[in-house]
Amino acid sequence: MSADVRRAAEILKRGGLVGFPTETVYGLGADASSKEAVARLYAAKRRPADHPVIVHFADARQAFAWARDVPEGARKLAEKFWPGPLTLVLKKSRKAGDFVTGGQDTIGVRVPAHPVAQELLKAFGGGIAAPSANRFGQLSPTTAAHVRADLGKDAELVLDGGPSEVGIESTIVDLSGEGAVLLRPGRISRPELEQALGALIQEKRADSPRHSGGLERHYAPKTPARLVPPHELDREITRLRDKVAVLAFSRPDERVDYWLRMPREPLGYAQRLYATLRELDGAGCESILIEAPPETPEWAGVRDRLVRATT
Numbered sequence: 545m546s547a548d549v550r551r552a553a554e555i556l557k558r559g560g561l562v563g564f565p566t567e568t569v570y571g572l573g574a575d576a577s578s579k580e581a582v583a584r585l586y587a588a589k590r591r592p593a594d595h596p597v598i599v600h601f602a603d604a605r606q607a608f609a610w611a612r613d614v615p616e617g618a619r620k621l622a623e624k625f626w627p628g629p630l631t632l633v634l635k636k637s638r639k640a641g642d643f644v645t646g647g648q649d650t651i652g653v654r655v656p657a658h659p660v661a662q663e664l665l666k667a668f669g670g671g672i673a674a675p676s677a678n679r680f681g682q683l684s685p686t687t688a689a690h691v692r693a694d695l696g697k698d699a700e701l702v703l704d705g706g707p708s709e710v711g712i713e714s715t716i717v718d719l720s721g722e723g724a725v726l727l728r729p730g731r732i733s734r735p736e737l738e739q740a741l742g743a744l745i746q747e748k749r750a751d752s753p754r755h756s757g758g759l760e761r762h763y764a765p766k767t768p769a770r771l772v773p774p775h776e777l778d779r780e781i782t783r784l785r786d787k788v789a790v791l792a793f794s795r796p797d798e799r800v801d802y803w804l805r806m807p808r809e810p811l812g813y814a815q816r817l818y819a820t821l822r823e824l825d826g827a828g829c830e831s832i833l834i835e836a837p838p839e840t841p842e843w844a845g846v847r848d849r850l851v852r853a854t855t
């Protein structure tokens with residue numbers, strides 16, 4: 545184990561905050577069993593206290609100990625996708641304090657795959673509460689440098705595990721009620737989930753549990769951004785012209801100063817999405833036009849983040 549990981553585990557044990565890599569995005573971690581540590585976490589994030597936070601574990605056995613009445617479906621999904629970019633919302637057990645569940649009777653648990661996250665979880669030995677390591681409402685960080693830029697000294701230590709491989713936050717499935725509900729799309733798509741589960745997954749209902757990713761305009765760049773259907777891109781560029789940045793699949797248009805070409809497949813696109821939006825945000829443009837991706841299930845995670853970034 546590296547000296548940095550050992551130090552990070554010690555900081556967590558005495559109630560401090562550490563930034564660490566996961567395969568989805570970087571997290572800001574705190575001891576999930578300490579009310580004071582979690583309060584410090586919410587203060588650093590500037591996050592309202594009634595928003596629940598995901599608790600991370602080294603393995604499924606520990607994760608399920610924080611839940612009760614774990615349904616067969618949860619075990620199937622865990623078996624197939626953990627460690628990995630999936631969060632399960634389950635009924636909470638007595639181990640989970642109200643301060644990590646936002647006062648709800650459910651808890652979000654995840655077993656991340658990133659080797660540094662795994663090392664840290666093993667060294668720490670318990671649950672690590674970790675939202676994405678950005679301030680509330682800002683873009684999620686996918687590098688250690690993003691975390692330092694966003695949170696400054698609020699993270700005592702930031703472990704550097706390189707750029708996040710998935711690039712968008714975990715898929716969240718709620719199994720705390722009847723059936724399974726997709727609360728947040730991500731790298732693991734609905735068809736993959738349904739195949740592992742052997743059952744259909746419902747869309748989010750209006751009365752689903754609160755989750756801050758569900759707030760409009762949550763994953764937002766500061767520059768006004770708009771999602772444009774491919775066939776309207778050319779007309780929009782002609783109309784706006786001045787200081788416009790474009791995120792597109794097609795070749796650069798010479799009328800546009802700042803053109804970023806994105807991969808035509810969803811995994812590569814997701815991996816670069818937040819770093820690209822940060823770059824565009826720093827480019828000093830007046831607006832951002834984003835060519836809309838296809839309406840297929842594989843693109844649902846990317847589409848969800850783009851819709852939020854442009855609402």
Ligand code: TXA
Pocket residue numbers: 566568569570571572595596597598631633634645648650651652654674675676677712713714716727753754755756757758
């Ligand atoms: O990929 C990820 O999930 C990253 C990495 C660090 O693990 N974490 C992350 O955390 O995205 P955060 O806090 O930024 O977003 C967690 C989402 C929020 O929308 C939160 O409200 C929801 O999960 N959530 C957590 N516990 C929940 C619960 N009990 N019921 C419903 N939603 C819950």
Ligand code: MG
Pocket residue numbers: 675676684
């Ligand atoms: Mg977040």
